[in-house]
Amino acid sequence: MLFNTIDFVIFFILVLTIIPAIKNSKFQHVFILLASYFFFYYTSNYLIILLIFTTFWDYYFSHMIYKAKDQKIRRIIFLVSLSGNIGLLGFFKYADFAIAQFNFLGNQLDLNAQIPMLDLALPIGISFYTFHSIGYVIDVYRRQITPSKSLREYAIFIAFFPLLVAGPILRAKQFLPQLREKIDEKEIGTRLRQIIINQANLKIGMTLIALGLLKKMFFADNIAPMVNEIFAQPLGLDSFTIILGTIGFGIQVYGDFSGYSDIAIGAALILGFKIPANFNKPFFATSPSEFWRRWHISLSSWVKDYLFLPIVYRKIGSDFLLAFGIMITFIILGLWHGAGWNFILFGFLHGVYVTIETIIRKRSPGLANHWFFKKRIGKIISILSTQYLIFLAWIPFRVTNTNDMFYVMEKYIILDFQTGNIMNFLMSHKLPIALIVLFIILHLVSYRTKNIQEKISKLNLYWWTTFLTVTFLAIMLFYNGIPSDFIYFKF
């Protein structure tokens, strides 16, 4: 179910109406679980079996890991659990990609046999709920958390509908305590928490939902046609058009995904669940590593904790191992986004950026404190040069055809402007260009105004209603009648 459809609006209103009417907290939790399953079943139908399988698989394996006394047995059970998750993800998401590579190699070696493609439907959200589940099992294995005693509780963690199909990727230690009653500030009890919709959460949550819809439906969806037009046939286009398309795509993907995250976090907050922010003004990052601390924070912190740190564990002093760890992490991060060489290249480019930055920082620890980087101009140059590299990496993310991709990258790097075309292009794409400019202005405003969502939600009721009306109007007036998918649904 897409957040930007009337189906979701009706579904969410029903959930919010029924929850307060249920007085028993146990039934409330059962209702949340059933609503989440309905949300998933509505568009994914029988693929819900995979979600339920993942839930049972990791719930029982995590208990076995926890109870096992022998370290070897613990490790074996842990590896079985992990291989189940990775196997499921790999089979549904990467099987055809792997077959295509085998077939290509076979052709190179003059082998006539071709493995037929499986053409499997990619289960929506599989990358997200599998990562939820893997993170939980690793935490249990590391003894950082005790496994959940209730299957229902664990099932809600995996299937909680606001986060189910496109994250943010949640940690069990962040979410599970929120299902239970707080005894005091430090301790969480075992009793289930009564879900209460309170006014503060309702106001901030609704503000987040409105801003999320604005990012997605007003900005991303209206910039998308220009981006699609440019990248459908980029060969022959000049650098100006290519750069504009790349900037447009960067904004589109940000509006799309951070918009989705805002709606998810807002919906969860209305239900009383606090989910950490997934984006923090990534276009103001002053270095590639900082970009990943601001972009898709839940994924980047997940790969850091569960992938990067175990690779470089205790060997952080070695430059080679550090570079190797970063590159592997980013290539897997790229591959997480989709089964294709273009996503591997996306990850590879980011890996190269972060590796170079990390090694420079390691060898010249004083550089970050250099007077130049402390000055305003130094910061602006850092932001612009970082964003230049980040937007370059968006190209393989968007353009899948190899010839087109290298052409676009060449035009992005080696500038070649055709003045006559620029004016024609600008004149025929005024709306998306106006939206790009408006987005940049609003992004600057939000950068200068800290916690803008909170400030908006603290407005008095009159101004808050005005904000909502203007936002809804902007969304609806520029809505073309066809709800478009969120880009990250594919992942």
Place this chain on the structure above:
Amino acid sequence: MKNKIILSILISFSISIFVIIFLGLIYPEPDSVASTDHEFYFKSFDPKKERIFIFGSSQMGQLNVTLVNQVVSKNYPSFEVYNLSMSSDEPSNRLPHLERTISLEPTLVIYGITYRDFQTCGFNDVPCIENDPFLLPDIKKSIEANLPKEIQENKINPAFITLRIIRDGLGESQLFTEQNKIRFPNSPFYYIDPNLHHTIIELDEELKKQSNVMKNQGLIIDVSDNGKDVKALKTIIKSLKENNIDVILYIVPQNGPYFLDNISVENKEGFNQMIDRISSEFKIPVYNFTEKYSEEKIWGDTRHISFNPRSMIFSEDFTKIILEEIEK
């Protein structure tokens, strides 16, 4: 306080909906291109000019008729070309408007036909095979089937109205060009819609997805002499010939791997035999372009050649046919 917040949300939502409905009422979308009572039939044509009409469905609508007309008029200034193609057209749909079209006294009619014109079920229509990809009941589909027709057909497009208001309000048509629909003067019943992939050349990956959907739906065509569209086609050709209007059958180009490969041998043979029968019965020439561009990268989707500078070969070759026929 919570109730006041809920009231605020409802008020802002209601105001937005009200504004959209209000604008929709005062700025109705001029979307209808139905041929009935269309201004085209009341247009005063230059009596010195000979008119060439193109019939067919959206696949023919994708022709760049402006280019075709320019080239033909340049070579033969007394001729002008109009593309009377309509979305989802079939011979039986065109038949009721035939008298009106004949009254405009065209010299030549080029009728573009293909498998879809004779389908009884299949592609993008009623599926021949109830091939539900879902194993369990599809709740979404059941709900959608009960929605009002306007919502089902996605006819609500506030963005289109907004852009029109901005354009009209600013009084400068160039400030916000109409992105949604592109209309051409010599193509009165068809528009190019960039949102419907009419203008881009689609990637193989996407064409493959569309092709799989089509494969699952199947196709049955009725090309027997008793079939309603075959009968209608014959009636149209007969009436045109009786009014001394020359007719050419143009078999519309199709994509090879993503369309023609989904058509059964029986359907292909039946279709070709029907064309041969009609051609010999009425003694009309046939230009079979079915496989002409089947491997070219010029497709907007599996059935439509994109309206795009890189797909010019479609319009250029079509122009050559007209020039050839005029020369005869």
